[in-house]
Amino acid sequence: MALFIVLLSFLALIVLHELGHYFFAKKYGVKVEEFGIGLPPRLIGKKIGETIYSLNLLPLGAFVRLEGEEQALPGPRSFSTKPIWQRMVIVAAGVVAFWLVAFLIFTGLGATTGIPTGIGDEETAGVANPIVQILGVAKGSPAESAGLELGDSIVKMTEVDSGVSLEPTKVQEVQFFTDSAEAKEILLLVKRGNETREIVLVPRADPPAGEGAMGVALVRTGLVKYTWWKSPLRALERTWALTFEIVRNLLGLIFNLAQGKGVPSGVEVMGPVGIVQVLTNSFSLGIAQFLSFFAVLAVYLAIFNALPIPVVDGGKLLFLAIEAVRKKPVPEFVEQRLSAVVFVLLITLMIWVTIKDIARIL
Numbered sequence: 587m588a589l590f591i592v593l594l595s596f597l598a599l600i601v602l603h604e605l606g607h608y609f610f611a612k613k614y615g616v617k618v619e620e621f622g623i624g625l626p627p628r629l630i631g632k633k634i635g636e637t638i639y640s641l642n643l644l645p646l647g648a649f650v651r652l653e654g655e656e657q658a659l660p661g662p663r664s665f666s667t668k669p670i671w672q673r674m675v676i677v678a679a680g681v682v683a684f685w686l687v688a689f690l691i692f693t694g695l696g697a698t699t700g701i702p703t704g705i706g707d708e709e710t711a712g713v714a715n716p717i718v719q720i721l722g723v724a725k726g727s728p729a730e731s732a733g734l735e736l737g738d739s740i741v742k743m744t745e746v747d748s749g750v751s752l753e754p755t756k757v758q759e760v761q762f763f764t765d766s767a768e769a770k771e772i773l774l775l776v777k778r779g780n781e782t783r784e785i786v787l788v789p790r791a792d793p794p795a796g797e798g799a800m801g802v803a804l805v806r807t808g809l810v811k812y813t814w815w816k817s818p819l820r821a822l823e824r825t826w827a828l829t830f831e832i833v834r835n836l837l838g839l840i841f842n843l844a845q846g847k848g849v850p851s852g853v854e855v856m857g858p859v860g861i862v863q864v865l866t867n868s869f870s871l872g873i874a875q876f877l878s879f880f881a882v883l884a885v886y887l888a889i890f891n892a893l894p895i896p897v898v899d900g901g902k903l904l905f906l907a908i909e910a911v912r913k914k915p916v917p918e919f920v921e922q923r924l925s926a927v928v929f930v931l932l933i934t935l936m937i938w939v940t941i942k943d944i945a946r947i948l
Contacts, residue, residue, distance in 0.1 A: 592865045597623070597645055599687060599884060603891075604648040606683030607676055614672045617653035617663035624648065652676075657918065670910050677902045684888035685825060691881035692821035699874045700809025701824070707756040707806055716755045716808035720776075724794075727801020732787035734802060735778065737867070742775040746786070757804045764789045764799040779867060809874055828885050836889070858940065896925040897932060 601623055611618050617636055622628070624642035631640035654664030665673060695701045700714050717739045723729050740760060744751040745767050754760045764772070768791040776783050789799030812820050861883065868879040894904040909915045 589862070589866055592862055592869060593645065595880060596862070596865070597648070599684070599880070599887070601648045602687055603680045603683045603887070604650045606679035606681075607650045607652075610676045610679040611650065611652055611665070614668055614676065615663060616665045616668060616676065618650060619653055620649075620651040622649045622651070658915070666915075670906055674903060674906050677899050677906065681888055681891045681899050684884045684891065685829070688828070688881040688884040688888070689818075689821050689825045691877050691884070692824050693818045695874055695877055695881075696810070696812045696817035696820050697814045698811075700811040701820075702807055702875050702878045703810040704805050705808050705810065707758050709808075712811045713808040714811065716806060718754050718757055718760050719805050719807055720802050721805040722803035724797045724801035724803075727793075727797060728787040728790060728799075729801040732774075732785045734774075734776065734785060734787075734800075737871075738776040738778050740774060741777050741782065744773040744775075746771040746773055755806075757806050760804055761798065768799055779871065825881075825885065828882060829889065832886060832889055858936070860939070860942075896921065896928040901925070901928070 604621070608618060608621055619636075620631075620638040620640060622631075622638075622640040622642050625644040625646050627643050628640045629643055631638045633639075652665045653659060654661070654666035658664070658666035661667060665676070668676075692701055700712070705713055705716065720729075720734055720736060720738045720740070722736060723734055740754055742751060742753050743760065743763050745763075747770060752759060752763050754763070768789050771786060771788050774785045774787065776785055787800065790801070791799075793799050793801065865876065865879055865883070869876040891898045892900040892903075894900045896905075905916050905921055
């Protein structure tokens, strides 16, 4: 059931992206030949006005087919004859739709259940259900040997010999408890998705610098709520901050690769299979966590679609910008060949990443 909801939600996100193109194409008088949900072959289709609305076999996305988009055509309703600024708005609308989805999700969560957020130990205002979660597990540590995993939340800690127990809601509480139980066996009750597990480990008396007695990085999270009138502003701030952080990390990754340093340790490239798995796992943590992860995914897709490479919307915007400077369009065969090369590279990368995702899951 969770997997079905995840796939349906992902499809809905792509449909909203295509609706951005669709609405602005209609606004500027471009003929929309087809609006399709799923990818061909077509299962059913109905023509309403001048547009065919179709449901297609492969539930992997959606598409909008505009007159004169793939190949320049004459006529007042052709995409290729519209002013450059209108064509750029039509293309950019799909990218903006992703950011709008993230903003609306964060706004709704902020005004209702609260947004899952990393918070300090002393924060209390507007915070509901604070928990301590594992943000990282050091290699060779007691935590790794015991089977603790990223995302586990610590529900209860008990020193086996004395029976002293604690239900922590702050990072410092966990740290103090493990420090006092060095070299003594402790029983952890952790929540992983819908499951609650008991894990026994012995904190180290002399851990490596920066690792702590158990060998975990911890974060305190909670659902942070805002008043209805503050929520849109906080959602805008969060969407902007998330975008900035993703772009900064992406540029850092590109810089590292350009210097021959490779992918930084701990960074995992994830494809559709991995994304679906993460969303499915987040669904088990609650609707707020699922929607929050979904909003983050929307921002990632917005940034990916804005990249100035052929095949995605950013590439189309780049070609339109070149046309604006040259005062004439880029030759179609050049655009088509570049798009074909990039498409093959992306498909190859996608296959490689998908194989890695499947191997990691298995």
